Amino acid sequence: MNNEKLPIHFAPLQGYTDAIYRSAHARIYGGIESYYTPFVRIEHGDFRRKDVRELDADNNRGVNLTPQLIASTPEKLLRILSLFIEKGYKNVDINLGCPFPTLAKRHNGAGLLPYPDEVKALLMAAIEAHPEIHFSVKMRLGWEDANECMALLPFLNSLPLSHITMHPRLGKQQYKGEVDLEAFQRFYAECEKPLIYNGDLLTVSDIENISNRFPRLGGLMIGRGLLANPALAIEYQQGEPLSPQAMMEKIRLLHADVFSQYGNLLEGGEQQLLTKMRTFWEYLLPDGDRKAKKVIHKTSKLSNYQAAVSNLLK
Numbered sequence: 377m378n379n380e381k382l383p384i385h386f387a388p389l390q391g392y393t394d395a396i397y398r399s400a401h402a403r404i405y406g407g408i409e410s411y412y413t414p415f416v417r418i419e420h421g422d423f424r425r426k427d428v429r430e431l432d433a434d435n436n437r438g439v440n441l442t443p444q445l446i447a448s449t450p451e452k453l454l455r456i457l458s459l460f461i462e463k464g465y466k467n468v469d470i471n472l473g474c475p476f477p478t479l480a481k482r483h484n485g486a487g488l489l490p491y492p493d494e495v496k497a498l499l500m501a502a503i504e505a506h507p508e509i510h511f512s513v514k515m516r517l518g519w520e521d522a523n524e525c526m527a528l529l530p531f532l533n534s535l536p537l538s539h540i541t542m543h544p545r546l547g548k549q550q551y552k553g554e555v556d557l558e559a560f561q562r563f564y565a566e567c568e569k570p571l572i573y574n575g576d577l578l579t580v581s582d583i584e585n586i587s588n589r590f591p592r593l594g595g596l597m598i599g600r601g602l603l604a605n606p607a608l609a610i611e612y613q614q615g616e617p618l619s620p621q622a623m624m625e626k627i628r629l630l631h632a633d634v635f636s637q638y639g640n641l642l643e644g645g646e647q648q649l650l651t652k653m654r655t656f657w658e659y660l661l662p663d664g665d666r667k668a669k670k671v672i673h674k675t676s677k678l679s680n681y682q683a684a685v686s687n688l689l690k
């Protein structure tokens with residue numbers, strides 16, 4: 377039995393863990409070692425304006441933030457890195473795990489894992505150009521085959537990485553099927569860098585099972601489990617669940633904060649605000665009142681939305 381609590385990192389989820397959500401979560405819940413931005417990429421030769429705004433320190437107050445990038449070539453990677461450095465970041469995460477086919481087929485994310493020479497060129501370019509930056513890598517077992525990560529591991533062990541985060545699925549699986557804990561075990565056994573486990577941790581007992589099975593882990597990263605229960609990290613750290621009243625009160629605060637900030641950002645665009653809030657509710661409270669959730673997902677009227685939220689948070 378391992379009684380030490382591991383640090384919990386909030387996984388990046390494109391469309392969900394934006395700056396407004398991250399800072400509201402940090403303020404209302406806490407319990408998170410660090411938050412990661414969803415990946416920043418070069419699209420049609422440039423950055424997306426939203427990605428740049430999301431990196432501003434002013435939009436991330438109270439959040440220990442690591443920006444993440446995805447790139448297929450050293451040139452693109454170095455351009456994104458310059459942006460992160462200009463914004464003052466000292467830690468940078470490199471995505472080798474994204475399974476989206478359109479990106480993966482162009483050798484981005486998990487689509488790069490079958491090409492160890494390209495991975496090496498990418499990581500070496502980053503480390504040689506910026507030895508002052510603490511780099512980490514977020515990856516999967518491989519694209520086709522779990523041997524891909526094992527082929528890369530001696531090289532990864534030789535780099536000055538702050539840590540490696542492993543989501544033990546293959547790229548071609550997307551998010552389907554089970555996580556492969558045996559393949560994770562093989563990687564864990566030979567990984568000399570602090571290793572962070574990521575994947576399908578939904579409850580405190582899921583967290584404890586993984587931390588007992590892999591006692592040398594450097595931490596855990598959680599995405600969808602925290603979107604569903606934003607108190608998951610704090611419940612694990614404190615060793616007891618929040619009371620139902622405290623749970624509802626905190627969700628009320630989180631919702632009020634996020635709702636008002638999206639409202640300001642979207643300057644009165646009611647439909648845009650409702651779309652944004654639908655995303656907010658997508659994973660949250662999976663056992664919440666089904667009728668109220670249906671209204672939230674369907675309605676185009678703010679008054680119906682607000683009535684449904686009051687029902688859900690009764």
Ligand SMILES: Cc1cc2nc3c(=O)[nH]c(=O)nc-3n(C[C@H](O)[C@H](O)[C@H](O)COP(=O)(O)O)c2cc1C
Pocket residue numbers: 387388389390391413414415444471473474514543551574575576577597598599600601
């Ligand atoms: C909608 C969605 C968006 C995601 N966006 C990113 C991303 O931008 N960068 C990244 O490294 N991983 C991304 N991921 C993967 C998550 O960070 C995480 O690795 C995955 O969800 C497994 O962890 P979980 O089971 O705790 O959610 C995304 C996953 C989902 C479902």
